[in-house]
Amino acid sequence: YDPHGGRAIGSREMLDIREAEYGGEMLYVNKSEHHPMVQTEYCRDEGLRKYWDDWSYPYHKHGDGPLYRNADASAYNQNQDQLAIEMVRRWYDFYRERPGMGRRVNSGGAKIIFSDTQTHSRGAENYRRSGVVDPLRIPKDAYYAHKVMWDGWVDVENHSSYIIGHWNYKPGVVKPVYVVSTGDSVQLFVNGKPQEMPKRDYEFLYTFNNVKWEPGVIEAVSYDKAGKETSRTSKKTVGEPKALKLTLMQGPEGTYADGADIAMVQVEVVDENGNRCPLANDMVSFALEGPAEWRGGMAQGPDNYALAKELPVECGITRVLVRSGFEPGKVKLTATATGYAPETVEFNTIPVEVEHGLSKFNPSAALKSRLDRGETPLTPSYYDKKVDVKVKSAKAGYANDKVANSYDDNELSEWRNDGRLETAWITYELERPAEIDDICVKLTGWRQRSYPLEIYAGDELIWSGDTDRSLGYVHLNARPVRSRFITIKLKGSAADSDAFGQIVEVVEPKAGELDLFKAEGGDKTNHELRIVEIEFLETLRK
Template sequence: MTFGAENLIAVKADNTKWRPEEATGMPFQWDSRDFNPTFGGLTRNVRMYVVPKTYFTLPLYTNLRTTGSYVYASAINVASGSATVTVEAQVRNEQSTARTITVSANVIKPDGTVHATITGSPVSLAAGATQIVKLSQQISGLVLWEPGRPHLYTVEMVLSEGGVVQDAFPITTGFRKTEFRGGATNGGVYINDRYVFLTGYAIRSANEWAVIGGAVPDWMTDLDGQLIRDSKANLIRWMHIAATPANIRMTDRYGIVSVQPAGDKEADKTGRQWDQRVELMRDVIIYFRNNPSILFWGAGNNWITAAHMTQMTNLRKTWDPNGGRVMGCRAISDDSAYGGRAAVDAAEWVGTMLNRHYSDYSRDRKPIIESEYTRDEAPRRVWDRYSPPDFGYQTGPDVTYHLTSEDFAGPHAAATRHEFWGQHIQGPGQRRYSGAAALIWADSNQHGRQYNWECCRLSGRVDAVRIPKESAHTYRVMQSDTPDIHVIGHWTYPANMTKTVHVMASAHVRRVRLLVNGTEVGNDTSATNDFLYSFPSVRWQSGTITAIGYDTGGREIVRTEKTTTGAAAALRLTPHTAPGGLRADGSDIAFFEVEAVDAQGRRMPTHQARVDFTLTGPGRFLGGFNPGKPGSAHKSYADTEAGVNRVFVRASRTAGTLTLRATASGLTAATAGIDSVPFTTTGGLTTAPPVRGEQWKQ
């Protein structure tokens, strides 16, 4: 860059598939269609840093050979909230003479006030030198980061020379105490001296949405975080390749423990392809080692040799020795076919898949995380065998799974979760697991097994536009640490229908009563797989179905109900934008939820029909998505599914009012508008940060 003159920044973007390493011609193992959808263009925010001649470096090792700064806490006293906070700041002097600099750090609370300042002593930095400047200080009154209370601080590092600030760099982080134990009785994962059973989901690292792919604004990424926490999950295992910075910032903010990999496919490698994995793991550790939500580094999606695991563990010890994290991978075992005891001994945590690789030898030495269970699939649109318009899941000859939403969210979910929850460390019976991740979070266009019938994998708790499936509600109940209950399905059926009604209740519940219009139709004290209560031969009557949960003493502790709706009479549109509105920056997204509602404004749960959309104003209509209809994205129409869908619009660079109109045969049309707000740039650049969901949530 030449200061005082015009500079040209050129970006070349393409979507070339499977580009090999330029220096060697060797393909990257993880660069395959199986796990990484190909997106063209820029799919995330691009930041440009203009720094002085003496400056804090960035954590971009392969590109710049710099490591950035490392912030961590030690000697943590959980009761008093005191800890020694250390900053290891890498600084570089690109001037022709030596400089005498001072590095300090302000520990800033979320409200912007300075909690403490860590002061440093003057340091001489030779011309052209790059050096780590280390400063530490005991700080009291800290609020520690943990699931459910994800407290974050900004550590603002300040570089001064002669009392004049030359550079400043903020790092958002959190402080927490961790311990990782083996053993059936007192083993498991401890956060801030408290045993935590980790429960959640395995997610493809692309974590894309239908229609917009991987170009997801931060506020929508944070919507994922809010929904995941609403489902009472506290764990994500990102799969195969490293999760994006936006997704890890999301897990930091929402208190979700992350397993962060680097890059692999599903086999150990040798030669240059193994070296590529080691180099990428190093880079990932350096880049993400200040993110408090990461507790586990993932060395592979399948077993690796003891020698390779030792290499990976040594990377952690070299680049993240004080971050309270551990290195491991999926599928290693004391079985020689999966690395053997030496591989387990070299690892710091052990992952299994579908309970295939468990061993007592591993359990007694390391925390074991079930990394991927319940791989089955079901579409959101198919309630059960009794609901119109499909009356069951009508599938083609090559479809792998035939579960309805009720099957998937009820008997199947309870059985597969029980396999791991029922064997959790410090629990009853067999004690094996410190955590478990169900596949997946959101329906995803990863490497679909049935593209001739469905457009994506349907294993999600939410669909590909983040509308909750019944599975999201039942997992919320099973993962809840407070009393919770859910009636699976709806209560708007054809006349004379009789069916089994399933109710999911949390572990606090010991008896469930089922009532239809106030009259008891079932009383169950025997849960299947701890969570599922089933009531056969319930005859549908228009009105209300109620489930009531009782504790061991017979006291009512929770209840829920569902009500029959009338026929669909109208459409309803509800817009969703980032906090502060849709930015007229040419890339921001808004989405509209479209519902078919009855005369009282209640969503009609079995409506499934085409809705046509017309957008006016400064923006582009991107359309919606129906997973059972290939080619349905980016059309001017989309079907409701179970009475609801979502469609997307993209802002232009002109501010103004965008108005969306929705029409459907036989229903009153709906219209909704949003105002896009001006977005100012200077020479195409802005210092305005991305809008995040913490603001959206408020």
């Protein structure tokens, strides 16, 4: 709270504070029609960049790793392909609640860890690997998945696609191929031969099952609803390792001799055409000469190879750091590895003026801002796809005085019945007759409880089934029948089984919170129907 400006901002306990500039929990998905709901963490799963998939060297079985607090920790030991897929799933939790999808919306989420870092971890390694890049900012596949999904202010503005993984396998391998794409459909080709049509999940993910590997080129072509091509991407089989390739990475004006500036050198194992070999794991030794200090890199191994002058490339690439000294001069770094010719990079550090022991050099002065994204648009960067038909009134089998809690735009309130099947229903009267085809609902215990429901438009059944467990809202795609009255009815006992048991809050929720995590009496389901928020959405026809 800002006592001078009268502003309040925050999360968790401020979901119902209208004066707050924004709200939002850490892990769960929130929505509001009053102020932005921004999640401060999403996708806590971890995965080492070194592991491509189940079919690639060094053959780490997805999820393998020790227990965490005596519980399964496979979510924190993912391979790259499955980590990228999980990122798509979790981002879609927010994307489908974006502006344009009704009156109450979510305003997005912040990646919990953008780059792997030395923070609290729960997997096999001793540092956090939830990043889309590793500690040296080498991208994982999840990075490229985000580039596809995030290329727009709200809706997709620029079309692109990305094939997860590489295309260097052994003969006989048959595996799924995953494509992240903004297209409405995707076709996959192996050396020009079309593959079976994919399954589409989470809007952006296309899964081609049982693709047989053969050396050559794999290509994904994406199309819009009219069949027009929107993007294409490809990967090819890389040849045998032939050489080391070094790339010097410095600030825009070079490296300054201020005793603090860093130069980074990227090391790759490449084939005869200069293509990175995705399965190379060679040990590389480094020798540094000149006025600079070795700061090294990192890799999986004892002490993460901290400050080691010999460390392996992983998936054909690594990076190392050298820190400038206080005297300018030529710096030379040589890399050697068995079977390859030595490679060297050289650069000169730039003098820094010092007077009476104080530097006149401001490191940030040479850094240029990135403005190519442009300013935030003044007009909406989306179009309305669904309209939320408001509730005029409602009546329930129990606690009619609290039935408005189920549609009051307050995620800290709920309506619940008394645990008897005959009282587990609510009938909503809408403000107008509508063909409701999407019922968006947040049910108490969203991540661990599945509710068996029937939904009626008037007297006609339009949806029946068990709700999915989620990190917030579920969408029930109903058969559209024009009506002014929608009835939600429990048809049996709810079932509990935590779908996100490994992914828990660092700060545990209090007893009684609506996610039921360690909530008092949360394990007693009976015939209990509990609704936090419900919305009745009608798809707009173009």
